[in-house]
Amino acid sequence: MTRTLAGPSVHEGDKLWEYAVLVTDVAYPLESIGQIYRDRADAGNAFDELKNQWGLGGFTTQDINRCQTVARACALVYKWWSWYCRAAHPTGRLEAITSRPLLLAAVGKAASHANQTTLYLTPLHGRSQVLKRLITNIGMALQHVKAAAEQLKNLARWGCRRQGNCRI
Structure with a gap:
């Protein structure tokens, strides 16, 4: 007797539909179960990305202070990069392995005039039209x-720093 893990499948023309069975005792509506599973997988993707794309998978040390410092720095950079990618593409998630080469492939120049700084970016990536849209979103x-x-105001910033009670 042969058993397979794949569920039954149905061919409708050129489309193949596969079915799976999920057994649970949660009291959620049937329509929400798929979204809950996708959300769980998306949370798992963040841990996978931290391990494999951001370097936390192979980092070991006997010094707990150094270990915590590196983990916190990595988490901070990951959080800012996630915000940056979400700003670039608000409707979906960009993974580090594809977003870093895309969003970091530009030469920039800052020009200051009249207390205002303008950043000029020249994309070097082959997908420059997509990149221009993403940079506009950012x-x-x-x-x-x-x-x-x-x-x-400028004077308020200095007073805030000296007194150490700035509430921003």
């Missing part, structure tokens, strides 16, 4: 953050 996200964040 610019809009940064403008949103700038508009929403509290802005202190």
